[in-house]
Amino acid sequence: MDKAPCNSQDVEVRKGPWTLEEDLILTNYIANHGEGVWNSLAKAAGLKRTGKSCRLRWLNYLRPDLRRGNITPEEQLLIMELHAKWGNRWSKIAKHLPGRTDNEIKNYWRTRIQKQIKQAETFATQSSDTNEHGSTSQVSNTADLMETYCQPCYQGNVEAFSEGNIHQELNENYWSMEDLWSMQFLNGD
DNA sequence: AACGCAATCAACCGCCCGTAA
DNA sequence: TTTACGGGCGGTTGATTGCGT
Numbered sequence: 001m002d003k004a005p006c007n008s009q010d011v012e013v014r015k016g017p018w019t020l021e022e023d024l025i026l027t028n029y030i031a032n033h034g035e036g037v038w039n040s041l042a043k044a045a046g047l048k049r050t051g052k053s054c055r056l057r058w059l060n061y062l063r064p065d066l067r068r069g070n071i072t073p074e075e076q077l078l079i080m081e082l083h084a085k086w087g088n089r090w091s092k093i094a095k096h097l098p099g100r101t102d103n104e105i106k107n108y109w110r111t112r113i114q115k116q117i118k119q120a121e122t123f124a125t126q127s128s129d130t131n132e133h134g135s136t137s138q139v140s141n142t143a144d145l146m147e148t149y150c151q152p153c154y155q156g157n158v159e160a161f162s163e164g165n166i167h168q169e170l171n172e173n174y175w176s177m178e179d180l181w182s183m184q185f186l187n188g189d
Numbered sequence: 190a191a192c193g194c195a196a197t198c199a200a201c202c203g204c205c206c207g208t209a210a
Numbered sequence: 211t212t213t214a215c216g217g218g219c220g221g222t223t224g225a226t227t228g229c230g231t
Binding site for chain 1: 220
């Protein structure tokens with residue numbers, strides 16, 4: 001893509017947030033024709049977007065099997081375990097969380113979990129200063145971290161995490177997929 | 190009520206890999 | 211074998227929203 005031929009016959013390419021109309025066009029097109037080569041799909045659907053952009057929009061937002069709403073404590077646990085195993089292989093991790101996207105997990109990791117880890121880290125350094133049982137084993141990854149610092153551990157944290165989640169549970173989707181899909185069927189050709 | 194800051198998330202960017210020609 | 215292209219992925223950015231002062 002980057003190396004894309006871009007025979008750019010001055011085909012203007014739209015960027016930025018997707019409009020409802022674009023969403024509908026894309027959803028509608030895929031419902032009727034299925035996914036395909038994204039570049040040609042974008043053209044065929046009449047979208048002034050790159051294939052990449054369409055693919056991203058579809059995978060991260062429009063897919064009907066997406067699970068919206070907050071990450072559950074169980075999911076968070078799983079993410080942490082898998083991240084400890086595989087590192088930042090978000091798409092690989094996402095495959096084990098049905099309905100979740102790599103982007104979503106990545107964002108979640110960076111904004112929430114990483115923060116928790118930092119807090120745990122600072123807490124640990126503080127307490128190891130005071131505790132001074134010099135065997136401060138180097139903590140290499142998340143799992144180690146959580147094992148080391150949160151021993152009673154995931155449970156305790158899960159509670160802490162979920163506490164934050166609860167009040168946001170089911171934060172409204174701007175457009176639920178049901179909405180989009182039913183619109184699409186109304187439109188359907 | 191207004192402002193500033195922090196958190197969140199959608200979307201883009203650029204690199205890499207697989208594959209077809 | 212090489213090259214061009216499309217797709218996938220991880221990282222980053224920017225807009226928006228929420229919250230505290």
